Amino acid sequence: MEGVGRDRKRGGYSRHVFEPAERELREWFVEEAERRDLAVRTDRNGNIWAWWGEPGTDAVVTGSHLDSVPGGGAFDGPLGVVSALAAVDALRAQDFTPIRPLAIVVFAEEEGGRFGVPCLGSRLMSGAIDPDVARRLTDPAGITFAEAAAEAGLDPARVGRDDEALAAVHTFVELHVEQGRGLIDLGAPVGVASSILAHGRWRFGFAGEGNHAGATLLGDRRDPMVPAAEMVLAARIAASEVDDGRATVGRIVPNPGGTNVIASTVDVWLDARAGDDASTREIVERVRAMAADAAERENCVLTVVEESYGDTVVFDSELRDQVSRALGGVPALPTGAGHDAGILAAHLSTAMLFVRNPTGISHAPEEFAEADDCQAGVTALATVLERLTG
Numbered sequence: 438m439e440g441v442g443r444d445r446k447r448g449g450y451s452r453h454v455f456e457p458a459e460r461e462l463r464e465w466f467v468e469e470a471e472r473r474d475l476a477v478r479t480d481r482n483g484n485i486w487a488w489w490g491e492p493g494t495d496a497v498v499t500g501s502h503l504d505s506v507p508g509g510g511a512f513d514g515p516l517g518v519v520s521a522l523a524a525v526d527a528l529r530a531q532d533f534t535p536i537r538p539l540a541i542v543v544f545a546e547e548e549g550g551r552f553g554v555p556c557l558g559s560r561l562m563s564g565a566i567d568p569d570v571a572r573r574l575t576d577p578a579g580i581t582f583a584e585a586a587a588e589a590g591l592d593p594a595r596v597g598r599d600d601e602a603l604a605a606v607h608t609f610v611e612l613h614v615e616q617g618r619g620l621i622d623l624g625a626p627v628g629v630a631s632s633i634l635a636h637g638r639w640r641f642g643f644a645g646e647g648n649h650a651g652a653t654l655l656g657d658r659r660d661p662m663v664p665a666a667e668m669v670l671a672a673r674i675a676a677s678e679v680d681d682g683r684a685t686v687g688r689i690v691p692n693p694g695g696t697n698v699i700a701s702t703v704d705v706w707l708d709a710r711a712g713d714d715a716s717t718r719e720i721v722e723r724v725r726a727m728a729a730d731a732a733e734r735e736n737c738v739l740t741v742v743e744e745s746y747g748d749t750v751v752f753d754s755e756l757r758d759q760v761s762r763a764l765g766g767v768p769a770l771p772t773g774a775g776h777d778a779g780i781l782a783a784h785l786s787t788a789m790l791f792v793r794n795p796t797g798i799s800h801a802p803e804e805f806a807e808a809d810d811c812q813a814g815v816t817a818l819a820t821v822l823e824r825l826t827g
């Protein structure tokens with residue numbers, strides 16, 4: 438997988454759902470699964486399932502995603518998929534045969550790197566997003582999710598809640614590179630997740646008046662970049678005022694985006710997270726209030742759209758303890774990152790294993806995990822799958 442989807446401009450990898458690099462990885466996964474005699478099928482939301490044993494209602498499923506953020510690292514997503522394949526190999530090498538069906542899943546558009554809504558594949562499958570809303574999502578080139586899905590061989594009319602797929606999963610265990618410094622500080626190669634912060638994405642649209650950068654007097658301007666800039670600072674202030682709050686602006690799109698042009702509109706995306714729903718909402722409301730003030734001073738119009746939201750997830754404590762015990766008492770730790778396991782936690786028993794990340798850096802080319810720690814992750818996953826399916 439190493440050479441697929443390298444991003445020469447940003448560094449790291451850009452593997453966006455249904456684009457050539459991500460599709461190449463999908464094909465790679467199907468080949469790897471079929472080489473292991475796993476029965477492969479793609480569901481109507483573009484998630485790929487590889488079954489060891491007949492699908493039933495008591496299956497244990499593991500897996501992750503193959504798409505990336507723009508300029509992302511090599512481990513976020515692929516580590517969980519590769520480790521799942523390696524865990525199946527390890528179990529077979531021990532002549533283990535699962536009593537309960539076991540499957541590996543690859544979820545589509547986990548990062549929301551192309552269509553803006555994270556965990557789109559698991560949200561669609563579990564009914565957490567209206568399929569009409571999903572079909573209308575657009576990528577930066579203006580292509581809709583419906584168009585991209587059709588091009589990838591799906592029937593866009595059939596995306597949405599998939600009770601059959603959902604009913605087939607009893608337990609989901611996702612292995613993932615840790616995104617943070619929890620395990621490095623604990624001196625442990627592998628840990629289990631306890632919770633995920635509440636988090637969401639909001640698009641702040643500032644509308645002003647496009648005009649000439651030289652010919653327009655300052656007093657005559659309605660420049661949306663000015664309140665947009667104030668909003669970036671407001672995000673930092675608002676998050677710092679809330680306990681364990683985090684707010685990020687990582688994406689700003691001015692239209693038309695010319696050096697000698699006052700923008701007519703500027704879209705700014707806010708990612709806000711905190712320990713609970715109320716704190717997260719409070720950050721967003723504070724940013725909204727400051728942004729609205731700034732917009733008014735510049736005679737611009739502000740609109741705010743919530744693009745995605747997920748409340749705090751506390752993983753099934755019984756399963757978490759069972760997994761930790763099976764691994765000799767590995768530590769449990771919270772995370773600020775969202776995952777498909779967090780979406781599915783609303784419907785079924787889910788757990789996550791984290792593999793140590795020596796710098797804690799993620800969503801960047803520097804993301805890393807030592808080979809020994811990756812191997813420890815595979816061994817841990819195999820042990821957990823053996824315990825849950827045997």
Ligand SMILES: [Zn+2]
Pocket residue numbers: 502513514547613
């Ligand atoms: Zn991930």
